[in-house]
Amino acid sequence: xxxxxxxxxxxxxxxxxxxxxxxxxxxxxxxxxxxxxxxxxxxxxxxxxxxxxxxxxxxxxxxxxxxxxxxxxxxxxxxxxxxxxxxxxxxxxxxxxxxxxxxxxxxxxxxxxxxxxxxxx
Numbered sequence: 001x002x003x004x005x006x007x008x009x010x011x012x013x014x015x016x017x018x019x020x021x022x023x024x025x026x027x028x029x030x031x032x033x034x035x036x037x038x039x040x041x042x043x044x045x046x047x048x049x050x051x052x053x054x055x056x057x058x059x060x061x062x063x064x065x066x067x068x069x070x071x072x073x074x075x076x077x078x079x080x081x082x083x084x085x086x087x088x089x090x091x092x093x094x095x096x097x098x099x100x101x102x103x104x105x106x107x108x109x110x111x112x113x114x115x116x117x118x119x120x121x
Contacts, residue, residue, distance in 0.1 A: 045092050052087050056080045 026034055039045050059076050 049087055049090055052083055056083050
């Protein structure tokens with residue numbers, strides 16, 4: 001009986017530790033996980049994407065092998081493809097779409113304002 005209590009206590013302690021962890025991948029309904037990171041603004045997102053692209057260019061130019069020791073079986077092309085997939089996932093599509101719509105709406109307002117400002121004879 002003591003062993004069961006000890007195991008239960010250990011499991012409860014592990015559960016509490018797990019609940020306090022932050023930044024863990026969160027499971028989604030289809031068994032996939034999502035990972036997030038915080039940025040200060042859209043410029044930081046673009047800067048991060050540019051940095052990842054620069055790393056890919058550096059890896060592909062033949063001057064550098066950026067493979068981790070644990071990942072020696074992967075080719076640099078495979079590693080770069082994984083980074084490029086990450087970059088595609090990081091692309092701020094919704095922000096860019098939003099900015100396109102806002103720009104379009106503001107342009108329409110500007111055109112209307114100019115048309116309304118024309119003197120009528």
